[in-house]
Every structure is written in structure tokens, then in C-alpha cells.
Amino acid sequence: MTDWPDLSGRLEKGGHVLPLRVYYEDTDFTGIVYHGAYVRFFERARSDFLRLIGIHHSELAAGKHGRALAFAVRGMSLDFQKPARIDDVLEIHTSLSEYMGARIKLDQLAYRGEELLVSAAVTVAVITTEGRPTRLPVKLSEKLAQHAPSELRDE
Numbered sequence: 001m002t003d004w005p006d007l008s009g010r011l012e013k014g015g016h017v018l019p020l021r022v023y024y025e026d027t028d029f030t031g032i033v034y035h036g037a038y039v040r041f042f043e044r045a046r047s048d049f050l051r052l053i054g055i056h057h058s059e060l061a062a063g064k065h066g067r068a069l070a071f072a073v074r075g076m077s078l079d080f081q082k083p084a085r086i087d088d089v090l091e092i093h094t095s096l097s098e099y100m101g102a103r104i105k106l107d108q109l110a111y112r113g114e115e116l117l118v119s120a121a122v123t124v125a126v127i128t129t130e131g132r133p134t135r136l137p138v139k140l141s142e143k144l145a146q147h148a149p150s151e152l153r154d155e
Helices: 035-052 057-062 136-146
Strands: 011-013 015-022 068-081 087-101 104-111 113-129
Touching: 011 035, 015 035, 015 136, 035 057, 035 087, 035 104, 035 113, 057 068, 087 136
Parallel strands: none
Antiparallel strands: 011 015, 015 087, 068 113, 087 104, 104 113
């Protein structure tokens, strides 16, 4: 079976939510989640958000929508507020904050219940296989734009 919607989290008004459990491999010697693990958590959530709205990394790379494309993280800032520990269940919330040309900005938040643990502001660029910035194909751009904040959409 290849279609497990719960494996990819869920779309909600305003974005995407990915639940995940903290495993031993995510922690450092103190039993607290290693700071670099959040980068992986946020990457998984961004990938699943895009997949659920119909933008698949593998299709982009294969050139299914025109020329072969990829996403590259251009910048990321993280703010660590509280630690997570082994066996915690977290929710990673992803929302689109800006979309212009080849640049996509997302806000990502890691929660344990109601507690905000880590926040990230991420800028992703759409690039060609030569590494040049480019726009998403129109069909995919329209899918992404449906999840932009209302002030950025033409409604």
C-alpha cells in the first residue's frame, strides 16, 4: 500500500500539520532533541505539505511538468524556546508566508501539545538542475498559491 494519508500529516486551514514522535536517534547525550534534528523534522513537514497539495519532488526532478526542477533551502532561522525529549509526540505546523517568483517563504513551528518549542522561518528557492532560480510551472504555482495567506491571494 502506497497511500497512507496519516503518514504525510494533514492539511488544515492555514497550512499543514505533521505529527511525529521523538526517537533516541533524535536526541543528544542529555536525552534532549539535538538541535539539528529539528532541521530534519522541518524538512519532512515541508515535503509532506507539498506532496499533499500535489507538488511532488520526484515529479519535479523527473521533469514531469516541463524542465527538471528542485527546491533548495536558501535560508533558515531557528528560535529554540523549550526542549523536546525522547518519546515526546510533536506536531510540526507549516504555513506559507510568502510566494514570489522563484522564492517561497514558510513559517514552521514545532509544538508539544500547546507548548511552542521551536520556530523556523525558511526561504526555499525553486531551481533548475543547473542551480539557477526559476518559477514553478503555472499549474503547480496555482496549487501553491491556494495555500498562501489571504492577503497574498487574488480573491
